[in-house]
Amino acid sequence: MDYQQRVIDGILDAAFGEIVAIALEGAKGVGKTATASRRAKTVLSLTDPPTRAIVAGNHDLVAEAEPPVFIDEWQLEPQVWDRVRTAVDDDPRSGGRFLLAGSAGVAPGARVHSGAGRIVRLVMRPMAMSERGIQVPAVSLKELHAGGAAVTGTSSLTTKDYVHEILRSGFPGVRDLSEGNRELQLDSYLTRVVDKDLPDNGVRVRRPAALLAWLRAYGAATASTADYTKILDAATAGESNKPARGTVDGYREHLQRLFILDPIAAWIPSFTPLKRLTVSPKHHLVDPALAARMVGIGAQGLLLGEGGVPSPSAGTWLGALFESLAVQSVRTYAAAMRARVGHLRTKTGDHEIDIIVETNDRKITALEVKLSDTIRDDDVKHLHWLKAQMGPLLTDAVILNTGRFAYRRQDGIAVVPLALLGP
Known part of the structure; x- marks a missing residue:
């Protein structure tokens, strides 16, 4: 290869x-x-x-x-x-x-x-969209962050193509397998984590099936800030012999140490008027293909809106997985800028921004993720709110979507198909 x-x-x-x-x-x-x-x-x-x-x-x-x-x-x-x-x-x-x-x-x-x-x-994370060789990126995150970047380009990808990319995975050794063998490889990957990788790293897993059930519930909560107690309850519904919360917390820490869990931290800015922001992370696995595989939803089910725990911002669970795919890519591009990545959510839930990219000069770029090929005024209201709060510290505001064209709206918001975004 x-x-x-x-x-x-x-x-x-x-x-x-x-x-x-x-x-x-x-x-x-x-x-x-x-x-x-x-x-x-x-x-x-x-x-x-x-x-x-x-x-x-x-x-x-x-x-x-x-x-x-x-x-x-x-x-x-x-x-x-x-x-x-x-x-x-x-x-x-x-x-x-x-x-x-x-x-x-x-x-x-x-x-x-x-x-x-x-x-x-x-x-190093799984392959970002620009690394997969399916579309030449036309819009640079670095240039957006610098301010005033040109936003043009045409994408050939449809929503079905993004579903294919979610299921195909960003693991280089998995992507080119046939569908059946890809599913077998992803299943084996998760089983190996529990049966071998954790024990090899000094972690005794007393109840492997219970840990896999918790991982499945975590994957179903992709792109949400669901409380860990709720995730445990979802994993052990109908069971009287639940794992202790401390045991599960330990597993969670070890899975993050193995980079299987890749949550995005809450963005807490310094010296700004923003107050009362949540500190809860958003849940993400290292690759959304793992979440889809654990929940057992294929392309048709995702397109029909099945599976998972839809988050308020993402809508359907497919929207949550698309957001996870976007986060995976943006984190890779942000690393090249030596930038930090977080998410913003007020404690009341009135305002939420999916991705915040911040550099050491406190400048930020805000990105919302929408599983849609068209963008309405209601889709950009949180970005306008943040712009009013942050002033010149906000260098650009972006909607990542599944549409064909990259362009800048009359209100200044950049609309960029995910496949067209690059480092």
């Missing part, structure tokens, strides 16, 4: 020449190995038992090997991290020596230094 260029390639190219060690983190299957190995002269894959045994017996090997050295799934031998950190201290000026890839944080109880100041962490 030919390598598909990723947004993070540009970030790595800009950083790796000067930074000694970079950790590329993210869920299994997002493409970390393919991206990192292209830059390495020495590859040490710790998923290979003989290689792992050699590295475990001699941690100095990682510092003695010909650079750039790529250490895949480094967390399987946590002391490797400290050996890389020491090597950076010994020679902090030799850029591009180490790439580490990991699909989990350090296992509970492992004593490993944070690496702060020595090892730079980058998160």
Whole structure:
């Protein structure tokens, strides 16, 4: 399979020449190995038992090997991290020596230094829309954030095409499989997380079926701020022997450490007149294809409005999955801008913005996501409210939709089909 260029390639190219060690983190299957190995002269894959045994017996090997050295799934031998950190201290000026890839944080109880100041962490997610090779993006998020960007372009995608992209997944190794094998692979992915990945990272799963039921309920709550108690209740409806809340909270933390859960945090601005904002995250899995697969809804069911827990802002559950697809892409583009991504919702629920992109200068771009090919005045009211609150700090306001054309409305709001948005 030919390598598909990723947004993070540009970030790595800009950083790796000067930074000694970079950790590329993210869920299994997002493409970390393919991206990192292209830059390495020495590859040490710790998923290979003989290689792992050699590295475990001699941690100095990682510092003695010909650079750039790529250490895949480094967390399987946590002391490797400290050996890389020491090597950076010994020679902090030799850029591009180490790439580490990991699909989990350090296992509970492992004593490993944070690496702060020595090892730079980058998160890699499944493929954004612009990385999938189905449409050339015409509108840049970076240019929108700079203010006054031109908004033009025509998309060939319809709502059915976006449904196909949701179900096809952003995992590179899954996308090109036949429908039946793709479903089998996604099922296996989720089972492996519970049966192997969590135990491999020091987590004992006493009731695997209960955890899978909770994951299914979490996926059904995609793009909502549903309370975790309600998610647990949905997962154990009709059961008297429910898992303890503390047990489920622990699982949730570990699943986030494995990058399976990828919630979007509430945006809490500093030094602005905005008050009484919710602090609840919006729920997202690493890929909306996993949510659709767990709930068991296919293309026809999604188009008919079946499945899940529709959020007030997204409408149908398909709208929630489309929002999750948009969030997945925007997070990838925002990373190239070194920007933070959050969502905004007032405690009363009167106002809600799906995505806020904020850079260190406090400038923000606000994006609403609508599963529609036409945009009405009512669809932009929250964006106008935010513009009135934030003034010049709001550089642009955008509606991401399923339409054909990118354009700017007379009121200044940019309307951009999701497939046309790029970094």
